[in-house]
Amino acid sequence: MASRREPPDLAALLRQKKAQEEAASKPRFISKKERERLAAEKKAKEEEELKRKETTLENGHSNGSSQPLRPRNEIPTGPKAMRADDRGNRQGDRREGDRRDDDRGPHRAGAKRGAPMDDEGRRTKMEMNDEAELRAKYMGPVVNQSTFSAKKKRRRTAANKFNFDWDPDDDTSRPDDPIYKDRLEPVFKRGGEESTDELVRRKAEAIRRGDPETGEERARQLLEQHERAKQAAKRKALGSHWSEKRLEEMKERDWRIFKENFGIATKGGAIPNPMRSWEESNLPRRLLNIVHDVGYDEPSPIQRASIPIALQARDLIGVAVTGSGKTAAFLLPLLVYISELPPLNDVNKNDGPYALILAPTRELVQQIENEARKFATPLGFTVVSIVGGHSLEEQAYALRNGAEIIVATPGRLVDCLERRLLVFTQCCYIIMDEADRMIDQGFEEPLTKILDALPVTNEKPDTEEAENPQLMKKYLGGKDRYRQTMMYTATMPPLVERIAKKYLRRPAIVTIGNAGEAVDTVEQRVEFIAGEDKRKNRLREILNSGQFKPPIIVFVNIKRNCEMVAKDIKSWGFSTTTLHGSKTQEQREASLASVRNGQSSILVATDLAGRGIDVPDVSLVVNFNMPSSIESYTHRIGRTGRAGKSGVAITFLGNEDTEVMYDLKQIISKSSISKVPDELRRHEAAQSKPQRGQKKVEDSGGFGGKGGWQ
Known part of the structure; x- marks a missing residue:
């Protein structure tokens, strides 16, 4: 008996199908020979199929x-295809x-x-x-395939190409456009034509006359719009010069240009802006009137920069070339300071001055005294000078009623302190003028004694509070205020820096021009002349040329040459006087007075007149002997070209001046109006700075010596 066949299991069929799908989905590697065999079989099959089709059609x-x-x-x-179609064409043709x-x-x-x-x-x-599927499985997807299209490239290039053709629809300047209905037409000002304001005013007047109904309102709107446009242009305009702007319109860029124009450089914390004119200086009106009466029309660069700083009760170091107006720069803030203090009376007149001014030479002290009295006397303040050459009894008598301001040389002031003729109980304002010169003359020790004799209860703190104007202007109880110290110098040697660090608190530093360089108002000339006889002949030619008006200053290095050269000049028919250290104080004052009032046209002097001597309107300075240091040369030629006026300095050089030729060439080359002569430029000694040891220069000037270490 045959066995009965079992029906297939559904789960087994599903598993079998799934296994087949997984097997089919797995990539199957085919070798190169296998791929070539399959391709050949496929090609042969296609050819065989094609032949079969052709044979079938032919049969x-x-x-x-x-x-x-x-x-x-x-x-x-077949024959049926020979029948005609409905359009009359034979199907055989088709x-x-x-x-x-x-x-x-x-x-x-x-x-x-x-x-x-x-x-x-x-x-x-x-x-x-x-x-395609096999290629993707075994070789991966196609990558780095270029998508470049020449057609797209041409289309993009043509789209970005600028079209220079004018499209009338792009015109936005149509006067009848409602957007521009109320716009003010620009009116440009040209040379020789009416101003913009006048043109707008005339246009407004024409509108009033042409439109009786609304012309008045339209004209008013036109004028208001023009005024608004002017104000906006002023606010946005950068091309306007600082002199054309009001003080509140000045920007940081304007102040930078202002400082560059006057050669002002400042540092030391929050520095106020310089003053552009006396009216913007914040000085009291009474003091401004005195300034105008004295004849100070425009402030000098050092005055522009230092006065606003000093008015904030800041300590100050002023570095400026000689003849720059430093005296008024420290006198005016000093007077404002002591004006706020109680006046001197019988109770406090013997407690000393309120302010002390130190200077290196008698002549400079007397010059500062005369200048200070111009401003202090109208305000009711007393100025007294203490210098050598006068008896101590005479100076004690001058101090009997007290003095708000004392101007002194360090040596004589120390004598007064040691003899108890003077105290500094209430002194709160210190000024050191020509500080570098005082150090050069050996006044470091007397200067230290004076500064140590000042009261310490009103010293400023050496913190950031010393830069706060509000705190420094406060009273410390009663009438006392913080001490304010100012130092003015032409150079900053190490000894001067040491004194400044010890006695000044967070000072503001103001530099005018380049320290130690001659001003650009002096034309410097150099002539190589050897021998005194040749130099005297050349000096005679210069004086007889008539190119230079008196007063004229001739500098020599030693005292005996001073009298000899003056004697020769007098024999040429010129009125002359001398100034050197062997003269008494009265003789010095008489010599300076004769030059200032015109009695003598030529002053022959040693370096005693090189610094701190102000003889107005000196047109020529002749260095009969070149000084041994470039600093002395700078101060000598600084006697001319002062107060903004021009001057000439002629220097005679010889083989004995080789040590200063390099520095002389450098300082002349920096001048914009001077030219280095070819002989000096080519000279061997002017090619490199000499290596010099410390050599003390002998000078019998009688004013403490030149003191310059060369």
């Missing part, structure tokens, strides 16, 4: 019977066309007629898809 056409031999979906080829289409492939023939694709076309497409 069917020759036998006249198409039914058994005709492939599927082919058009009949058959010929179809045959031509069949030669191009069944896919293209069917596609051309809109017929469905035959089996051969479907197989070809499936094979192509299979190849």
Whole structure:
């Protein structure tokens, strides 16, 4: 008995199907030889199929019977096909066309007629898809395929290309556009034509006359709009010069240009802006009136920069070239300071001065005294000078009623302190003028004694509070205020810096121009002349040329030459006087007075007149002997070209001046109006700075010596 056949298990069939699908989905590696064999078999099969089709078609056409031999979906080829169609065309013709289409492939023939694709076309497409799937499985997807299109590139280039053709629709300047109905037409000011304000005013007047109804309102709006446009232009304009702007319109850029114009450089914390004129200086009106009466029309650069700082009760170091107006720069803030203190009376007149001014030479002290009295006397303040050459009894008598301001040399002031003729109980304002010169003359020790004798209860703290104007202006109880110390110098040697660090608290530093250089108002000339006789002949030619008006200053290095040169000048018919250290104080004052009042046209002097001597309107300085230091040369030629006026300095050089030729060439080359002569430029000693040891220069000037270490 045959066994009964069991039906297939459905779960087993599903597992089998799933296993087959997983096996089919796994990639199957085919070697290169296997792929070549399969490709050859496929190609042979296709050729065989093609031959079979061609043979079938030929046999069917020759036998006249198409039914058994005709492939599927082919058009009949029997006698019935010879019948005409409805359009009058023979079907045989269509058959010929179809045959031509069949030669191009069944896919293209069917596609051309809109017929469905035959089996051969479907197989070809499936094979192509299979190849693509195999390629993706074994070789991965196609990457780094370029998407460049020349057509798109040309389209993008043409789109970004600027079109210079004018499109009338882009015109936005149409006057009848409602957007620009109320816009003010620009009116430009040209040289020789009416101002913009006048043109706008005339336009407004024409509107009033031409429109009786609304002309008044339109004209008013035009004027208001013009005024608003002017104000906006002023606010935004950067091209306006600082002199054309009000103080509140000044920007940081304007102040920077202002400082560059006057050669002002400042550092040391929060520094106030310089003053542009006396009216913007914040000085009291009474003091401003005195300034105008004295004849100070425009402030000098050092005055512009230092006065606003000093008015904030800040300690100050002023570095400026000689003849820059430093005296008024420290006098005016001093007077404002002591004006706020109680006046001197019988109770406090013996407690000392309120302010002390120190200077290195008698002549400079007397010059500062005379200048201070111009401002202090109208305000009711007393100025007393203490210098050598006068008896102590005479100076004690001058101090009997007290003095708000004392101007002194360090040596004589120390004598007064040691003899108890003077105390500094209430001194709260210290000024050191020509500080570097005082150090050069050996006044470091007397200067230290004076500064140590000042009260310490009103010293400023060495903290950031010393830079706070509000705190430094406060009273410390009663009448006392913080001490304010100011130092003015032309150079900053190490000893001067040491004193400044010890006695000044967080000072503001103001530098005018370049320290130690001559001013640009002095034309410097150099002539190589050896021997005193040749120099005297050349000096005679210069004086007889008539190019320079008196007063004229001739500098020599030693005292005995001073009298000899003056004697020769007098023999040439010129009125002359001398100034050197062997003269008494009265003789010095008489010599300076004769030059200032015009009695003597030429002053022959040693370096005693090199610094701190102000002789107005000196047109010429002649260095009969070149000084041994470039600093002394700078101060000598600084006697001319003062107060903004021009001057000339002529220097005679010889082989004995080789040590200063390099520095002389450098300082002349920095001047904008001077030219270095070829002989000095080519000189061997002017090519490099000499290596010099400390050599004390002998000078019998009688004013403490030149003191310059060369």
